[in-house]
Amino acid sequence: MSDIDGRAVAKALRAEVAAEAARLRAEGIVPTLAVVVPTDDEGTAWYVRSIRKAAEKEGIDCRVEHLKAAPPNSVGLDEIVAKLQELSADPAVHGVICQTPLPEGVTLSQVGGYISPFKDVDGANSESLGRLAAGLRTFAPATAAAVLELLKREDLTLEGAKAVVVGRSTVVGKPAALLLLNESATVTVCHSRTKDLAAVCREADVLVAAVGRAGMIGADFVKPGATVIDVGTNPTEDGGLVGDVDYEAVAPIAGRLTPVPGGVGPVTTALLLRHTVVAAELTKTHG
Amino acid sequence: MSDIDGRAVAKALRAEVAAEAARLRAEGIVPTLAVVVPTDDEGTAWYVRSIRKAAEKEGIDCRVEHLKAAPPNSVGLDEIVAKLQELSADPAVHGVICQTPLPEGVTLSQVGGYISPFKDVDGANSESLGRLAAGLRTFAPATAAAVLELLKREDLTLEGAKAVVVGRSTVVGKPAALLLLNESATVTVCHSRTKDLAAVCREADVLVAAVGRAGMIGADFVKPGATVIDVGTNPTEDGGLVGDVDYEAVAPIAGRLTPVPGGVGPVTTALLLRHTVVAAELTKTHG
Structure with a gap:
């Protein structure tokens, strides 16, 4: 088994981002x-x-907009929407993301629609997701894009491969499945209602774990030699992070495996930055 | 094996549509x-x-807008877009669809974005598709919606069922897969690059054929007792229609099967009409 080195991929991506950011700055952007x-x-x-x-x-400016409510109130939908609209309209801002968790009763799908698709660098607008499904140019959610970025840098053929995605969230599972489908993999999406999950996963040439349950993907979920991408970032009691994959158990079986930390996470951040310079580049044509 | 009677489902749906249309007309809509x-x-x-x-x-008015170009020219993207924008803005129009085939070089994804999501009764706007993927309220493409309508009227459990969709088009395969996922099926999407397609299909409790190749789904693609939905409408030389499923071969094996014609087709038309009355109903709140 070989580890997939997310930090090395992130480093390469960030060097490209830095060069592009420098070019944009030289043009006054x-x-x-x-x-x-x-x-x-x-x-x-x-x-x-x-x-x-x-x-x-x-070389990217980062503007953190921390919305605050007077306790015991929490920030409301209207305030989030107003801020996202303001940033979407601000010509000095190229990428806009809205961090989760959101206040109770507010969903990301609800607020994502107020981020301009041209600035939607984390693919939170359902229009971005639809464009992804339709195979049109768009920003995919950075985590889902990171899964594909890691796979495409490995020496493997996605076309015709059996890919199994565990998890059907709008931010990771579904967009990762759509991206894999665009690469002509045969894609299965599993979730909490899937029967005999281990057997379904064991069919996978490429297994993507995005469930948010520490270590739930054990040895019996993995075909010998499979490529396993672990999207999970589950906090441990001692302040660390573990993935959805039981690393010790799966490492002897998988062909390739992303560690946590050091796998998908750093690539996700690097792609957020790449999306931001791409969005800045777009302003030259879209204003 | 029992046939799934699409004509009977369509008849029931259309009776509901007629009642709703009559109610709307009584209100002056x-x-x-x-x-x-x-x-x-x-x-x-x-x-x-x-x-x-x-x-x-x-009881639904149907306005056919046949765009014509002076030969040998064909209608251009601009003219289609202008017409879709005009209809999207017209308060007297509630549903807008754009028929395929389109002129060479024009894609449905390209023009679909100009149909207001509130009037997008055949789910051609990628925003509609994204809302579907995000589990938000939206109009699904009528054919994909018909697949689900037929399945939900059968006595079967989609939750946890293995569903296999053959075909990954933006108008049928992908939205049908997303709708099945929303019903908590374990969903696999296959296509021309899938290896050993028959074996993958043979795993399915619910098999949806949407490839557009006459009779390609043979006996060896079907698990005994499976429910098979045939979306194919392939013209025959004698002016008839056949599905993607080899009916004679699959009928003895499948538990349930939609015939062609008389399966998905009439339900698709009925759902286009249902979507139109729903869209008309929406104008009461959205203007």
Whole structure:
């Protein structure tokens, strides 16, 4: 088994992003990513700091918009929508993302529609998802795009491969399945209602785990030699992160496996940045 | 094996549509479907006549907009877009569909974006498809919706069932797969690049054939007792229609099977009409 090195892929991608950002700056365009943070979640705060740090390192301005409500109230749908509309209309902003978790009763699909598709660098607008399904040019959710980026850099053929995606979320499972389908894999989407999940997964040449349950993909889920992409980022009690794949159990069986941390995560961040410079580039033609 | 009677389902649906159309007319709203026809294809002309006849029978006005170019020119993208925008803005029109085939170089995904999602009764706008993928309220393409309508009226459990969709088109295969996923089936999408297609199909509790190749789904593609939905409508030399399923071969094996004609087709037309009255109903709140 060989580890798929997400950090190395991210490094290569970020070098390309930095070069592109420098080119844009030389033309007077400062690529800018706006991150809307509607809650006080600690995990989110950590993640947003890491995005900002990464962005600024590669020459992208990062504007964090932390929405606050007077306690005990939480930020409402209207305020999130207003901020997303404002940023979508602001010519100095090229990429807009809205961080989860959202306040209770608010869904990402609901607010995503207020992010301009031209700035929707994390594919939260259902129009972006529809364009993805239709095979049109669009921004895919960065995590789903990271799954494909990692697969395409490996020496394997996706065309005709059996791909199984475990998880059917709108942000990861479904877009990853659609991207794999665009690459001509035969794609199966599994979820909590799937019967004999291990047997279905064992058919996979490419297995994508995106369920959010620590270590649930064990040895009996994996065909010998399969490529396994672990999207899970489950916090451990000691402040670490583990994936959805039981790494120790699966490593001897899989052909290739992404570690957690160091797999999908860094590539996701790098692709958010790449999407932002692409969006900045688009302003030259779309204004 | 028992035939799934699409004509009976369509009849029941159309009775509901007629009642709803009568209610709307009593309120002064004349439900209206506009059909844009951008080419002179004979098959299309036949289909459009059948939609118009069905619509008018159930109390829906049908406005056929046949776009014509002076020969040898064909209708251009601009003219189609202008017509779709005009109809999308016309308060007297509730549903808008654009018939295929389109002129060379024009795709449905390209023009679909100009149909207002509120009037997009055949789900041609990629925003509609994205909303479907995100599990939001939207109009699914009528053919994909017909597949689900037929399945939901049968005495079978989609939750946890293995569903295999053969064909990955934007108008049928992908939306049918997304609808099945929303019903918690475990869904596999196959296509021309799938290896050992018969073996993959033989796993299916529910098999949806949407490839457009006469009789390609033979006996060896079907698990005994499976439910088979045949979306194919392939013209025969003698002016008839046959499905993608080899009916004679599969009938002894399948538990249930839709015939062609008389299966998905009439339900598709009925759902176009249902979508139109729903869209007319929507104007009361959305204007």
